[in-house]
Amino acid sequence: MARQILFEHINVPGINTLETYVSKGGYQSLARAFKMTPDEVTEEVKKSGLRGRGGAGFPTGMKWSFLDKKSDKPRYLVCNGDESEPGTFKDRHLMMNIPHALIEGMIVSSYALGARTSYIYVRGEMMPVIRVLEKAIQEAYKAGYLGNNIQGSGYSLDLYVQPGGGAYICGEETALLESLEGKRGNPRNKPPFPAVWGLYGCPTVVNNVETIADVPWIVNHGGDAYAAIGIGKSTGTKLISACGNINKPGIYEIELGLPVEEFIYSDQYCGGIPNGKKLKAVVAGGSSVPILPADLILKTANGEPRLMSYESLNDGGFVSGTMLGSGGFIVYDEDQCIVRNLWNFTRFYHHESCGQCSPCREGTGWMEKVLHRIEYGHGKMSDIDLLVDVAKKIEGKTICPLGEAAAWPVASAIRHFRAEFEAHVSDPGSCCKKHLHREMTSVH
Amino acid sequence: MDSNLLKVTIDGRSIEVPPGTTILQAARMIGEHYPPAMCYYTPLKESGGKCRVCLVRVAQTSEANPRPMPKLVASCLTRVENGMVVENESSPEVLEARHGVVEFLLINHPLDCPVCDQAGECDLQNLAFEHGTEQTRYEEGRREFDKIDIGDKIQLHMTRCILCYRCVFTADQITNERVHGVLNRGDAAEIGTYIKHAIENDFSGNIVDVCPVGALTDKTYRFKQRVWFSKPFNAHRSCDKCCGEVVLWIKNNDVIRVTARKNKFGEVEKFICNDCRYDHKNLEDWVIGEAAEIERDSVIRANKYKTKIHSPAVQVDAKFVSE
Secondary structure, three states: OOOOOOOOOOOOOOOOHHHHHOOOOOOOOHHHHOOOOHHHHHHHHHHHOOOOOOOOOOOOHHHHHHOOOOOOOOOOOEEOOOOOOOOOOOOHHEEEEEEEHHHHHHHHHHHHOOOOOEEEEOOOOOHHHHHHHHHHHHHHHHHHOOOOHHHHOOOOOEEEEEEEEOOOHHOOOHHHHHHHHOOOOOOOOOOOOOOOOOOOOOEEEEEEHOOOOOOOHHHHOOOHHHHHEEEOEEOOEEEEEEEOOOOOEEEEEEEEEEHHHHHHHHHOOOOOOOHHHOOOEEOOOOOOEEEEEHHHHEEOOOHHHHHEEEHOOOOHHHHHHHOOOOEEEEEEEEOOOHHHHHHHHHHHHHHHOOOOOHHHHHHHHHHHHHHHHOOOOOOOOOHHHHHHHHHHHOOOOOOOOOOHHHHHHHHHHHHHHHHHHHHHHHOOOOOHHHHHHHHHOOOO | OOOOOOOEEEEEOOEEEEOOOHHHHHHHHHOOOOOOOOOOOOOOOOOOOOOOOOOEEEEOOOOOOOOOOOOOEEEOOEOOOOHHHHHHHOOOHHHHHHHHHHHHEEEEEEEHHHHHHOOOOOOHHHHHHOOOOOOOOOOOOOOOOOOOOOOOOOOOOOHHHHOHHHHHHHHHOOOOOOOOOEEEHHHHOEOOOOOOOOOOOOOOOOOHHHHOOEEOOOOOOOOOHHHHHHHEEEEOOOOOOOOOEEEEEEEEEEEEEEEEEEOOOOOOOOOOHHHHHOOOOOOOOOOOOOOOOOOOOOHHHHHHHOOOOHHHOOOOOOHHHHH
């Protein structure tokens, strides 16, 4: 079995309780961290090369060092647990099963940042997770890991869980902060970035659940040890939630640099595609990253094997590459319809647009309607170029990255599977007869 | 040169501005070819950044950092840095993006200008005239809402709204209490009072003035007159609630409408109270001054008259009368 950092003890019975978690070496990083200065902890994280696991892959240590230290306002650490990307379901598993890993990470990270109050913002639909976290936080308070003067260190921290209100957009960090402040979850214009003007106008760091849960291991073993795992600038391990047409859907912790082919076909991971079907396409990092056809996901345009790493997946830019994103790995076999899949994704982004800025508010709905038309046999050839153009006019013009998240899947699907769109127009129903028939009969 | 001033070059023309100035403000200082703005409104704090029609390209971030900014930026919010080089109308990328945004703003707009009170002084109409295309590529159904009376003086026609949030900021910043806001999300988002609440306070009429389109209209003026058939005059009275400085829109010696005065960027100079706006519609109530200058480009002027007329609204009226 490959290197496990987060999931090493995930199958230990009772690991969600503090007692078992501590017996497996939990909360040891606190004593170590408190012997260091906060800046030394940040330095270790920098050395580790840890990158944000929420999708953008921004170096975590660097993000921490951007925090406005000159300001005399309080600082905040906010954990982004608003995991709502279609295809991504790794943080839920982590929080549900080893909640103390996140809490330990929150304590150590808050110490490094000098935060006295920290928040875990959890997607509102995940009430069971919220209850688990609440219980774990109570345990941690009782054991003296949270509250005043933690373990005699002189450092105090209060930790709160905040349920979200049911909006994908609140996973965008500034919309999350607005929501946390009790306002409508509209993303803010940037700059200023949260490191300067965050929660309640104070310097704030927003990190993904998995990123924060990685920090205790880095403190325990040192940044260099973490940097030794993985490949190049993609250090450490990554949780990948695999789904779609594979024999073993689930959440896997992989060492970055694992070949994509091995991940899909090895019995240790996805276990290949059921019923001997052929691989058609993969969305490698959650629904918003570009879709890639089988040949380009297994090998780069240069013919090198594609690896599960930030750099390798991005090889070739968006012409022939994609992104590691948040690790939502969706596999499509030869029977799946790309047009239908794209319509479904676009429907999601249309539904989740906050409506604040015009390109996203109007453009996502437009794309959905055109795709619906093509899927249901009323499309025109000119619609395909129209979609490309609308996507282009959304991308890069919006306040927050939801515009890109909606535009990239459209642009990439048409780039790589244009023939399939044309077939939907010229011979409606040839591909999706099954779905259409089912839907028409299910009406009655 | 004052060492505190920052030098910015927009479309090849340079100006020195104080720190904190945004690109849009600097462009307006330079003069004619400034980016359009549908949501930004100088008197309202926090406005801007939403409509995306003011996007510009920053070709050089500053003297110290000569790299271009990676994406187009909203000129209404991006602050000038020393040595910044900005491309507005000189960048094909900017013009294409602006075309795109105008198209987005129009796909769900009813285009009912012939029956809309705002026609002739509508920012969206002017924007579409200048930056839009002649035909739409949008074939789908348009979003529709029912008209709502929010109070006895104002009607909300959400179908025309472009969600600029100006009326929300106005209610927040110049009235005692805000009872309306943005409900729902995405293209289902709407301005509303949630439970059919009336917007009733002494300054509520200003939300009609700040609305860039015909979404919020003055019920006492609805369907009374096309704007270009009435003459605007600056007038004032002593008022204990507001400055009392207004524009009277006069036709045949009747005051058919009272609005706040706007500058050449279409922004209200001083907000006025509902007393002045709704309850003083007799000429005797006012000390009437000069004809109000309306310098803004307007669809009507651009269509009808080729030459620049200093006070078009007055002359337009004169011409129609003589015909």
